[in-house]
Amino acid sequence: MTQKIAILGASGYTGAELARIIATHPEMEIVALSGDRKAGMKMGEVFPHLRHLGLPDLCKIEEIDFSNVDLAFCALPHATSQAVIAELPLDQKVVDLSADFRLRNPAEYEKWYGKPHSAVELQKEAVYGLTEFYRDEIRAARLCAGTGCNAAAGQYAIRPLIEAGVIDLDEIVIDLKAGVSGAGRSLKENLLHAELSGGTMPYSAGGKHRHLGEFDQEFSKLAGRPVLVQFTPHLMPFNRGILGTVYVRGNAEEIHAALAARYAEEVFLEVLPFGTLASTRSVAGSNFVHLGVTGDRLPGRAIVTVAIDNLTKGSSGQAIQNANLMLGLPETMGLMLAPVFP
């Protein structure tokens, strides 16, 4: 039976990406789309690439009849998201794509996001949405918190290495190259084509990026001790894709073997042959993840490269993967879309 889907905050890029994927999902149907400032507009005006889909017009959240909604994707900004979800029916299944429910610890939330969490009970209830590592919890969840896109990329590269005990936990550097759609459809000068295209620069360097909260939480939990990574994101002159270049200490072959073993049964995780490097172009537009491992000329050092599409596996594809689990559907349903190249 087709699942009825609402997308709250459908006028942003993750909202559009949800709609794109659901367009060919055999068991999901979009019944409501909210977009506060754009309420009343046709979705095909806000996103002309979706005009053929006959989607509902954008409305205000309060106009949605949630008794008719099997699952709501919440693609709102953080802070807004916690307020909105707190008002939804208590049994409403929700996959949240914001940052609001990623961190377990209210103090950590406040530290990284600058104000106290207003829905601490929901924060406790929420399940972290990195599917391949929280599958059972997600299947049983009412509220699932989508991960940060950069946080997803980094974790796919590093978690199995912590699990397998093959790297030095105090020597992890994530140099990350992030496509601009990760910054959303917001009107900021540095996101203009004339500013951004034709070059690159880092941002939030030195331990300031909010996704560090997720890295800290997840890696430390996994290791049973504090694990603090270095993380430098760079704004890239392309729209989709994240490349993580992860510098670790350990035996490169063992590292490769640990990734290969951990992901052997995972449909979306592709561990490339030893020495092959990941490329964002090879996963763009898809839910797939490419992972490469290469040794370094310096003994005991290795480089893990990881590529994901920030909007798909890093956000909306992940969200649908989790929604499939929460709705009792096959996990990969609607998500086997191949990457788009060239």
Add this chain to the structure above:
Amino acid sequence: MTQKIAILGASGYTGAELARIIATHPEMEIVALSGDRKAGMKMGEVFPHLRHLGLPDLCKIEEIDFSNVDLAFCALPHATSQAVIAELPLDQKVVDLSADFRLRNPAEYEKWYGKPHSAVELQKEAVYGLTEFYRDEIRAARLCAGTGCNAAAGQYAIRPLIEAGVIDLDEIVIDLKAGVSGAGRSLKENLLHAELSGGTMPYSAGGKHRHLGEFDQEFSKLAGRPVLVQFTPHLMPFNRGILGTVYVRGNAEEIHAALAARYAEEVFLEVLPFGTLASTRSVAGSNFVHLGVTGDRLPGRAIVTVAIDNLTKGSSGQAIQNANLMLGLPETMGLMLAPVFP
């Protein structure tokens, strides 16, 4: 019953695009992939974005057992294509993506492609693959000739206007902006990123582009008199997409009405509201076509804008649409993939 598919010339972009679409086509299975110079390689080495598909390795054409092939896509260069297809079993269903069977008239072929056609009988047999205008012929065809990508874009804008008699046949200018993947994966200096990105220029201006052969053939046939258009393509610094800006003489509202009427039942053809302009970004990665009409301040003049993805609707998506017809499958099967934006 799943249809067994071979792709001849699978190491180019149209070959990869066929494989991308077939990846989620419910009734097609790729059983053979040829790539002459790359025979023996894994498809995932040639196109890493397809590595998860478990495709057959690239082989030589002569290694393919065509008794096991329901339909072959031929994505070879022109001239090669006619030689290869002439050697295939006489009842082999073929969709050719090259230029070899687009033109009816051997003299026209020789004029535009610089040497005589070597398979004139096949040229006669082939059906022109602009689906929405040759649907019945394609359904019955053994050999279908995919259109030029620019030729497809221009025809979608102009054919209904000729049919409806609403434009001056001697005053048609097609100014076309073509994404670089239309030039294929060939090693030419002007296709290098350092040469092409960050600017634009025309090419083959003034009546030299080969797709004029198709325009002439099709428009003249439709009009019952010679129709010769002006056509200036421009090489664009993006990978996918064709925008046609078509200058015509006639009443803009009538022109819009003619397009809307002609495509009212067509799934892939979207006629935008009057005054709305087409954008390549809104169709990229999909089989959809966007058409816009706007009037000009000069009375009696109008501008038709048309956007397609050159690799999908302009080539491989069209080819699969035609293959669906030839195989008795629903025409849109596997082709409802939504455009990828941003």
Add this chain to the structure above:
Amino acid sequence: MTQKIAILGASGYTGAELARIIATHPEMEIVALSGDRKAGMKMGEVFPHLRHLGLPDLCKIEEIDFSNVDLAFCALPHATSQAVIAELPLDQKVVDLSADFRLRNPAEYEKWYGKPHSAVELQKEAVYGLTEFYRDEIRAARLCAGTGCNAAAGQYAIRPLIEAGVIDLDEIVIDLKAGVSGAGRSLKENLLHAELSGGTMPYSAGGKHRHLGEFDQEFSKLAGRPVLVQFTPHLMPFNRGILGTVYVRGNAEEIHAALAARYAEEVFLEVLPFGTLASTRSVAGSNFVHLGVTGDRLPGRAIVTVAIDNLTKGSSGQAIQNANLMLGLPETMGLMLAPVFP
């Protein structure tokens, strides 16, 4: 003796381009930079690429001592510009880069810019800044109005053809491809990298673009009768450069000869060999203009291609060329910077 220069509105792209060129201009020195909302900031914060220049900090216009300013460039938005210039000392030499003084006729200004001109006397006084066609007037001017960037491109292609009487005045189509910096540093959704890169679309099609006011004024004046062109601009996914593809009726060789003759002595105007097509990449970052002419297969039709850098020859380079004339300096001083490629 070094000329003292003020730039009003220095926080936009044309302001930055003025500063870039003046950086190596041997006879100009920047003594004041205004930027209303950014007053108090260092220029190197607003434009880090200019930080080595030791420029004055941004200030408010009212803080500038114009008795110490030989010439002011006014790079403010239209409407603001006329109000500001009206308040300047009556003998202050000004080169305005806005649209405010391009049109002679107040009614035309109101028609295209939507409100009455507030400084009609100045509008009368201003000289139109297309240097190669108004050189003597500019040399004597106090107030020079920079042309629209698209208007410059189109006029370089068409004016000599009107002058020489070699084209049909009722059959001119300008299909123009415009780099995004022409839209300025404004925060608009369609100028975001994620929206704009990777594709193209037209805008202001059908006779709505304001630069038509300039075309109409200039071409009609030149012809001694109304000349109304068709003009369709397209937003391009690159930062600098305008390509005009101009469809005209006439003998292509005569057209080429007319351009070659008219520009034979012009340093910045390069008429390419017959049949060669202009490319924006070949002029980007410079004050040069490339012009190409090719015939069409349809007798009596020709295509003129023209490429300029919208920020340089289309705006700030032109402004400095005019300022050189107004200040009694050699016209090309500081402007011989070669195009930047790749």
Add this chain to the structure above:
Amino acid sequence: MTQKIAILGASGYTGAELARIIATHPEMEIVALSGDRKAGMKMGEVFPHLRHLGLPDLCKIEEIDFSNVDLAFCALPHATSQAVIAELPLDQKVVDLSADFRLRNPAEYEKWYGKPHSAVELQKEAVYGLTEFYRDEIRAARLCAGTGCNAAAGQYAIRPLIEAGVIDLDEIVIDLKAGVSGAGRSLKENLLHAELSGGTMPYSAGGKHRHLGEFDQEFSKLAGRPVLVQFTPHLMPFNRGILGTVYVRGNAEEIHAALAARYAEEVFLEVLPFGTLASTRSVAGSNFVHLGVTGDRLPGRAIVTVAIDNLTKGSSGQAIQNANLMLGLPETMGLMLAPVFP
């Protein structure tokens, strides 16, 4: 007195960049341009952006009268370069832009470039061309070896830190983002626009990139002990610019102070305020270098960011800076061109 300049290998990007800069250099005049395969062609055909310069036609090297040449830039491929330079007059001043004379040690050359050096005496004679660190030697040199572009970027960030003794020499990671023009005008599949634009990937990871030979030589010499860095370059979808993100161990403020002190008198080296990050866009098209330092949340770690234009400061601009010294001209002559933005 104007210096007469020859450019050997003028048909590549570094050759074009030399010509671009010399176009406005007040004391250099190009008297000969060689381009083996393109001998006989006009420079304006090979590089249309230079057509206004009236440059000599491309010729074969053996056609050049070196008695009329004050200084030759050699922009040939490595291996070719050593053979050509060995045949030049013994007193011919040469600035080589290839890799042939960067390494002192013939064994190191053979290790990194795969075959023995054929001009070992010249290798001994050559002076390493990192101007700010070899100024006196260069001034006295007959043969100057231009550095690798990546090698220049890395050294600007790291050399002062080794000199000042403020970092751990065994813990240096250079994650480098390199614009595609660094790969030259060569016809390789991965350099095509359709392959490269819209994403990124690493290459030569793990200690394979040849510029490591330079890092090893220079850093070890400076430190008086072996210093081996980790170095991962990434191919970027833009044409000009290198961003180095350098991970070091030490006190961030001390590191910043060491850079600021070392470069206080250097015209082209800009050390940004503490905490500010470098951007390639801010130096593109110029000979300037931007350096930023920021601390990390992990105590004792810091990140140095460095941005250069690979074709200018990383290659041809550096070459002209060195040529100025060798010819007794002011070091910055012709090189004060401001970066081009946007």
